[in-house]
Amino acid sequence: GIQVEQSPPDLILQEGANSTLRCNFSDSVNNLQWFHQNPWGQLINLFYIPSGTKQNGRLSATTVATERYSLLYISSSQTTDSGVYFCAVGGGWGKLQFGAGTQVVVTP
Amino acid sequence: EPEVTQTPSHQVTQMGQEVILRCVPISNHLYFYWYRQILGQKVEFLVSFYNNEISEKSEIFDDQFSVERPDGSNFTLKIRSTKLEDSAMYFCASSPSGTADTIYFGEGSWLTVV
Numbered sequence: 179g180i181q182v183e184q185s186p187p188d189l190i191l192q193e194g195a196n197s198t199l200r201c202n203f204s205d206s207v208n209n210l211q212w213f214h215q216n217p218w219g220q221l222i223n224l225f226y227i228p229s230g231t232k233q234n235g236r237l238s239a240t241t242v243a244t245e246r247y248s249l250l251y252i253s254s255s256q257t258t259d260s261g262v263y264f265c266a267v268g269g270g271w272g273k274l275q276f277g278a279g280t281q282v283v284v285t286p
Numbered sequence: 287e288p289e290v291t292q293t294p295s296h297q298v299t300q301m302g303q304e305v306i307l308r309c310v311p312i313s314n315h316l317y318f319y320w321y322r323q324i325l326g327q328k329v330e331f332l333v334s335f336y337n338n339e340i341s342e343k344s345e346i347f348d349d350q351f352s353v354e355r356p357d358g359s360n361f362t363l364k365i366r367s368t369k370l371e372d373s374a375m376y377f378c379a380s381s382p383s384g385t386a387d388t389i390y391f392g393e394g395s396w397l398t399v400v
Contacts, residue, residue, distance in 0.1 A: 211389065219375050219394050221329070226388040264329065272317050272381055272389055273342055276329040 180205045184265050184277035191255045191284045199250040199280045201265030209268035210241055212250050215279070216261045224250070224263075255284045288312040290392035292378050298398045299368055307363045307395045309378030318361045319379040319389065320353065322346070329377065335361065368399045 181204035191197055203210075212224040225232050229243040236255075241248040252259055262281050266274040291310045299305050311318050320332040333343040335353055350372075352364045361380075365372055378392040 209387070209389070213391070219323075219396070221377060221391040221394070223388065223390060266329070268389075272319055272334050272379075272387075273331050274321075274329075274389060275331070278328050 180207065180267055180269060180275045182265060182267055182275050182277035184263075184280050186280060187278065188281045189283070191252075191259075191282065193256060193284055193286050195255050195284075196251070196253045197255065197282070199252070199263055199265075199282075201248040201250070201267075201277055203246050203248075203265075203267045203275075205246070205269065206243065207267040207269055209266075209272075209274065210248055211266050211274065212239055212248070213264040213266065214259075214261050215264060221264070252282075255282075257284045257286055260284045288390075290378055290380055290390050292376075292392040292395050294395055295393065296396040296398070298400060301370060301399055302367050305365045305368055305372075305397060307365075307376050307378070307397070309361045309363075309392055310359050311361055311378065311380030312390055313359070315380035315382050315390075317341075317381045317383065318353075318355070319381075320363045321377040321379060321391075322374045323377065323394075324371075324374045332363075332376075365397075368397075370399050373397060373399045 183202045210228045214222045225239040231240045238251045262279040266276045268274045318335045323329045334341045375394045381387045381389045
């Protein structure tokens with residue numbers, strides 16, 4: 179199956195800082211999604227981005243499909259950004275392979 | 287925005303008991319899924335369902351598990367005889383199509399087997 183590696187595994191940020199999370203995957207994909215898992219365990223869709231660049235407020239994401247990686251940018255981080263960020267990729271039929279996640283802690 | 291809804295949000299059950307987790311996918315979606323996440327671990331695919339049959343399942347989805355779409359709106363996951371290692375968060379998800387499309391996840395059902 180497709181291998182998904184996320185880095186860094188942990189990230190501590192001061193409020194207001196910017197950061198970049200990375201997702202590498204081992205094969206071509208037709209689905210790539212970024213999720214934020216909040217402290218209550220809910221998986222929040224951030225982006226569907228199998229290629230290209232998207233922005234939503236302080237978050238943006240870029241996927242370079244030919245080089246098999248995706249980046250999630252968090253700008254001007256806030257304490258509510260804390261949680262685990264997952265990258266998930268799929269080659270078809272809705273079966274997503276999740277990475278191990280990046281645990282983000284934003285301190286006031 | 288339409289949501290995938292799941293019930294119950296949390297269930298505690300005794301080992302060996304049967305559990306049914308329920309989900310209402312987004313209404314115009316055709317593909318339905320169950321995933322699970324053991325505490326502290328990554329989210330894992332269990333099964334995908336389309337046109338009233340399983341389209342793909344993982345090694346985790348053994349004979350103890352079954353899925354059903356009993357009516358036009360609900361999608362259920364049944365665990366016949368729960369084990370301690372079935373304790374996890376179970377996520378239902380749906381998508382409009384099975385290929386290049388956003389998959390929307392529900393809020394999850396925590397299952398604790400004691």
